[in-house]
Every structure is written in structure tokens, then in C-alpha cells.
Amino acid sequence: MSRAEAGAEPRPAGPATLRLLGSELGILFRRWRTWAMFGALAAVPVLIGLAVRFSGRPPSGRGPAFLNQVTENGLFVGVVALVVCTPLFLPLTVSVVSGDTIAGEASLGTLRYLLVAPAGRVRLLAVKYASTALFCVAAPLAVVLGGTATGLVLFPLGQATLLSGAVIGPGEAFGRLLLMAGYSAVSLLGLAAIGLFASTLTGVPVGAMAATAVLAVVSQILGALDQLEWLHPWLFTHHWLGLADFLREPVAWDSLGQNALLQAGYAAFFAALAYGRFTTKDILA
Template sequence: MWPLLVSEISLLFRRRRTWAMLAALAAVPVLIAVAVRLTHSTTPGRGPAFLDRITGNGLFVVLTALVLCTPLFLPLTVGVTSGDTIAGEAGQGTLRYLLVAPAGRFRLLVVKYVGAAVFAVAATASVVLAGTTAGLLLFPVGPVPLLNGDVVGPWVAGGRLLLVGGYVCVSLLGLSAIGLFISTLTDAPVAATAATVVLAICAQVLDALPQLDWLHPWLFSHYWLGFADLLRQPIEWGSFGSNALLQLGYLGVFGALAYGRFSTKDVLS
């Protein structure tokens, strides 16, 4: 299993598509920082959250970028990667050769999911690192005001940013499991990718409808932007815990569905 996992991750980061998606994600905070720097001003209350605080502290570039990327750009790239896990191998005709290895179908699914999860971490890290770099280079950095009015030093604020990045990574675990399951249903990676991304968008649309309040806590996207609770003093861990439990639930359900489908699937390519 371990050689297969190393091979999977190595192959993932040798693809030009992977680096193109990471570069596109990293460009988002850079563009935000450059745009604010060139205009030298922001209008309070307009634009995404934290945008009006960038000129006072460059660390807010990361938070603004995550607010923009979490609902769309990160799910899009994770959908591409997770939807390609099994369907991509089938489409290229290499899936049956992978199954010849003694790893077995269950271990192959685990390896594919871990690869998708690793990409989710890399995608989030690219936004955080690019945002931090752009913020440090273009804006002053000092004590950071939290949402409840308390002020913390830059090093403590950096630790909070790492927690926020971890929160976003956890948020993408459920979507990765959904993409893996959909990928076992078809041999066309484009179809699996499109279905995964559409589901991510539909979940957020349903989450925005007040008439479906009873459904919201069960949607995998419900807590995606709950990382604001990590920017309070003291930290409120409720959203983090609820988000982690929800994502693990989706992982368990769709991981089992993926195995049930893949274990009985006739692999002809």
C-alpha cells in the first residue's frame, strides 16, 4: 500500500494540471493584494469580508482570499482531483493494471482518497502562503484586531491563520469523498468532475434558502465559512467540532458507498 500511495502522490504532483490549479489559487490573494495596493483604499462594508482591513494589516489578505476561494475555487479544484481518482484511471485504460497489484480494491480506494485529500491540503496551503507573502510585501503588519475587539500580536495571529487553514482543509474532506464515490460510477473523468462541482454549488444554494433551515446542518458546505469563530478571543471551537464531525460523516457514508460500488464493478479498461 505504501509504495502505491507514494506513487499516487508523486504522480499527482508531476502533472501540469495540478500545478496549474495551485498557481491559479495562489494568484487569487496576489490579485487581491495588488488591487488594494494600487487603489490605496477600500470601502467599509463593501466587497468580501475582511477586505476593508487589508490596508491596515497585510495578514487580512489571507482571510479575504479564503472567503473568496472556499465557496467556489477550492471546491472546483478539489472536484477536478477527486472526480478524476477512479474515472481518470478507467478513462486512460490503466485501472485494470492497478488492480493486478496485490493492494486490492479497498486499499486502492484509500490511496486515491488520500491523494485527493493531500491535494486539498496543498490547495489551501497555496492560498495561505501566497496571501501571507503578498500581505507581508505590500502592506504593514502589526497587532491584529480580532472579531470581538481584542488585539493579538502578529505571531499569535499567524497561529490563528494556520488554524483557519486547517479548518478549510477539514471542510474539503467530505467533498473529496463525494467526488471519489461519483468517480466510481463512470469511466468519464469529465462527467465525474462536473457532477462533483455541481453538487458543491447546489449544496451552497440550498444552504442559502431560509425555507430549508432544517436541512442546513446536514449539508457538507454548511460550516465552510465558520472559520470566523477561530478569530475570536477566546477561540470558539463549536464550529470546528461540528464541521469535523459532519465531514467525517460524509467521509464514512460516501466512502462506504464508493467501496460498495467499486468492489462489485466490472473493470474492463
């Protein structure tokens, strides 16, 4: 192959960037760690289902939301699990993946080779965020699918009674469940951008992961303090438990809209910070 063929011919950057995203996803989803996290997420509904099924006591109404619905409709296992995973488990996995984006490559030393290849700093950042966003979609899906499988095995599949008292069939209930997973994915996009930024600050991936996870917890603590009510609408965790809106008839879309707007704001802000940091950073790792 001649030099001219290899280099001089200008190539559209789009397909090449998609291929890089493909390679990125290949690495993310080929890692043992990623599957361990999916496994752990899918195990939560299994544990909930087993506990409810074999405890012998009907749920009393205390404990996680919707737990009392589980025995009537297996699909509610997924709902309960998603609610249980939202404050800590899901953000933890997203912290791991987003905190690893740049810092992980830096600690392996592969970052310098990607940049020399040259992947392009902006392009690499965009691909890293896109792959993290796809993980944000996959993680709640793991919970929901684990929950659905558990529910089908352990409980009857009947009509589902919604918060508003309306009753829907199992097919629509599963659709609602998927919508809730989508809502959860949107909820995590802001956190993913925070993790991406944290990842550009250090060469130690665990540090970026921990910082991101801590921020998710701190934001929820602030959200629980009534004295800071003025701050609550600005916290990226504020709408996280708005999942329940998908169990109303008709679906209350407001929560999704506000959440999406807030997450987009966080994503834009922290992506800009990550860009500012990463494009000027000396790569010494």
C-alpha cells in the first residue's frame, strides 16, 4: 500500500469515529468488570423476589416502594429493584465506568498511544462519553430484565394496578417498565458527565470513580435536607425517584421533561469542563 493511499486521501471523519466508538464498546463490554456489574445489578431483583416469595409473610407496606404489589404481579419485582438501585447501586456502576474513561487509559499508558495514533482529544472525549451513555442505558436494563425474569418465575403475571387506581395488562406493564429503565438512563447522564470530568483530572481511575460516587451520595443528602429546599431543583439527583410517574394513568411526562433538561444542563456543563481540561492537559502518564 502506498503512502498516498494511506494518508493523503481525505476520509470522512464520521464513519471512522463510529468505528472508534465500536472499538470502545467492544472493550467496555468485553471486560469482566462490566459483566460483574451487570450481574450484580441483575441480582438485586432476584434477591428481592426470593425474599418476598419465601419469607412467608405478606409485605406489610413498609420497605421499598411497591413491594406490596410484587405478590400480585411479578413485573413489580423489576419496579422495586429499580427503585432500590437508584440511590446507590446504579450511580455506583456509572461512577466506575465514567471515572475510568480517561483515567483508566492513563493508568494503563494506552492514553498516550491513542492520542499519538492520533485519536484526537476531542474525538476521544466524545467517544468516551457516548460509550458511558450507552452503559447508562444498559445498566437499568440489566435491573429490569433481571426483575422481569425473576417475576415471571416466582409470581403470577396478572393485571397491574397503577398508583392512580387504573388497571393495565401485563404487556403494557412491561412497556412501562422499559420506560422506567429509560428514565433511569436519562437520570444517569449528568452523573456520567461528572465522572468524565473527574476522569480527566487524575491518572488514578479509582480516585475519579470514588469522587463521582461520593458526589452522587452528597447530592442526595443535600436533597434530603429541608433547609436547602431552594437548592433541590438544581441537584442532579433531584428527579431520580421520579420513576413512579410512569405508574400513573395517564403517564406524567413533566418529571421526565424536567429531568431531561436538568441532566442535559449537567452534561453540557461538565462535558465543557472535561473538554477544557483534557484539551490543554499535559499527558505525562
